[in-house]
Amino acid sequence: MIPSLTVMEPKTPQDLHVLFFPFMAPGHMIPMLDIAKLFSHLRVQTTFVTTFGNASLVQTTINHFNSTNSSNPPIKLALLPFPSTEAGLSPGYENAAYITSLDMGANFIKAVTMLRQPFDQLLQQLLPDAILTDSFLPWTLDSALKIGIPRLVFHGTSFFAMCASHSVEQYDPHSRPEESFFVPDIPHSIHLLKSQVSNWKTNPLIMEMMRAMQEAEEKSYGAVMNSFYELEPDYVNHYRNAMGRRVWHVGPVSLCNENIFDMSTRGDKPVIDKDECLNWLDNKKPNSVLYVCFGSVSRFTTTQLHEIALGLESSQQAFIWVVKKELFQDEREELMEEYEKRVEGRGLIIRGWAPQMLILNHDAIGGFLTHCGWNSTLEAVSAGVPMVTMPMLADQFYNERLVVDVLKIGVGVGVKEYGTGQRFGAGIEKVVSVVHGEDIEKAVLRLMTVGEEDEVMRRRARELKVSAKMAIEKGGSSYLDICKLVQELTHKKN
Structure with missing residues (x-):
């Protein structure tokens, strides 16, 4: 039985009330909750919306924030019932990180769309002054218009990726015979392969969703993005001026988490004790450890996992490798246990x-x-750490070009095809292509071996770390942008 709508709301009347509703995926929920914290720090009443099955991912963070920031309005949590069964999903599959096949993905999107009715009920109940909702939830525009409030759209990517993808959409490289192309009409000369850009036109479901997202953004009040002006000034200006979009940059939002508790619990409860992890690092020399993590959605084939393991082992560098626990089943677990013994102390x-x-x-x-x-x-960037880049899906190839070609704080492993190394079906090994261990080893050594190239990247990364911190401090570019947005919304309300 689907539980009814529930709103957990401490009663603290404030002048402006903004509701936040992210797409149900870690990469969307985490930054939007940070944005809600930033709004609360500016004395804005905030309500964070998700589903019952996702409540545990944010409840600890919200409770801790409310208990340690008594001078600010508390963040309220509103929970919606998720129609898993009606959409053809098993109960509990309420987050994109749990999706293991293309068919499940289609059913998940169907379920998300079916949230429209309970969300409309929530808006009628709370009557906020504005909503900030994910770009993947375009139908929330109609919900906002129905009660006469502005809808802001959240894009969980870079300005660079937004500008480059807009140009690629207009240029349509898949309709041309060339296998590579330069992205037209953007501030830098950026080269991409057609194989690195997904051809959405082959998938009617995705095409319809992209169309709806674009139309909803054009009719929304504006966009909010987790970036800062000093990181990509050319693309903030391009997005605002050449593309004619209203946008506020408010990042890096992760920097609102300043204490160890907030940093260690951000997103979910870690499977390793923070002290165990920090003690392991304390025994290593400065700049000697490579951190390896491919996010919450990536699902590697056994072949690709093996190549990553070989590349890390043969590099002879100390490393921390974060892997999805469900990737290790049956023979994979046995292989990983053998591998851990070989790299013990170093990995x-x-x-x-x-x-x-x-x-x-x-x-x-x-x-x-x-x-x-x-x-x-x-x-x-916020930590001043240079990168080895291994993109696979979504906006990742664009972000790689920003890191390597524009910011010059990274080295690519040479991924040439969208979907490289990914498992696209439950239990199905559909190998698009594989990044080989020797290519990973080569890129890691370029970054981690002390030399002129390494030092140039590290110096640039350290400079960006300073700029990131300044951006969110009082008087910084992101601080001023979020203040302007709050002032606009307050004026519009009054």
Whole structure:
């Protein structure tokens, strides 16, 4: 039986009330909850919306924030019933991180769309002054218009990716015979392969969703993005001026988590004790450890997992490797146990959620092997850590080009095809292509071996770390942007 709508609301009347509703996936929920914290710090009443099955991912963070920030309005939590059974999903599959096949993905999107009715009921109940909802929830625009309030759209990616993907959509490289192309009409000369850009036109479901997202953004009040002006000024300006979009940059939002508890519990409860992890790092030299994590959605084939393991082992570098615990079943677990014995003392393998912010900000971390998801990329920038880039899906190839070609704080492993190394079906090994261990080893050594190239990247990464911190401090570019947005919404309400 589906539980009824529930709103947990401490009663603290405030002048402006904004409701936050992210797409149900870690990479979307985590930054939007941080944005809700930033709004609360500005004396805005905030309500965070998710489903009953996702409540445990945010409840601890919200409770801790409310108990330690008594001078600010508390963050309220509103829970919606998720129609798993009606959409053809098993009960409990309420987060995109649990989706293991393309068919499940289609049913998940169907279930998310079916949240429209309970969400409309929630808006009628709370009557907020504005909503900030995920770009993946375009139908929330109609919900906002129905009660006459502005809808802001949240894009969980970089300005660079938004600008480049917009140009690629207009250029349509898949309709041309060339196998590679330069992205037109953007501030830098950026080269991509057609095989690195997904051709959405072959998938009617995705095409319809992309169309709805674009139309909803054009009719929304504006966009909010987790970035900062000093990181990608050319693309903030391009997005605002050349593309003509209203947008506020409010990041890096992860930096609102300043104490060890917030950094260690951000997103979920880690499977490793924070002290155990930090003690392991304390025994390593500065800049000597490579942190390896590919986000919450990546699902590798056995072949690709084997190649990553070989590359890390043969590099002879100390490393922490975070892997999804469900990736190790049957023969995979036995192989990993043998591998752990071979790299004991030099490699620490974490099966499940890790305290990523704590790890990245430790002095021993000298590099980050990443899938280039935007949250991970920005967290590395905020920690002053250069990257080895291994993109696979979504906006990751665009973010790689930002890191390697524009910011010049990373080295690519040379991924040439969208979906490389990924498992696309439950139990089905559909290998698009594989990144080989020797290519991973080569890129890791380029980044971690002391030399002129390494030092240039590290110096640039350290400079961006300083800029990131300044951006969210009082008077900084992101601080001023979020203040402007709050002032606009308050004026519009009054």
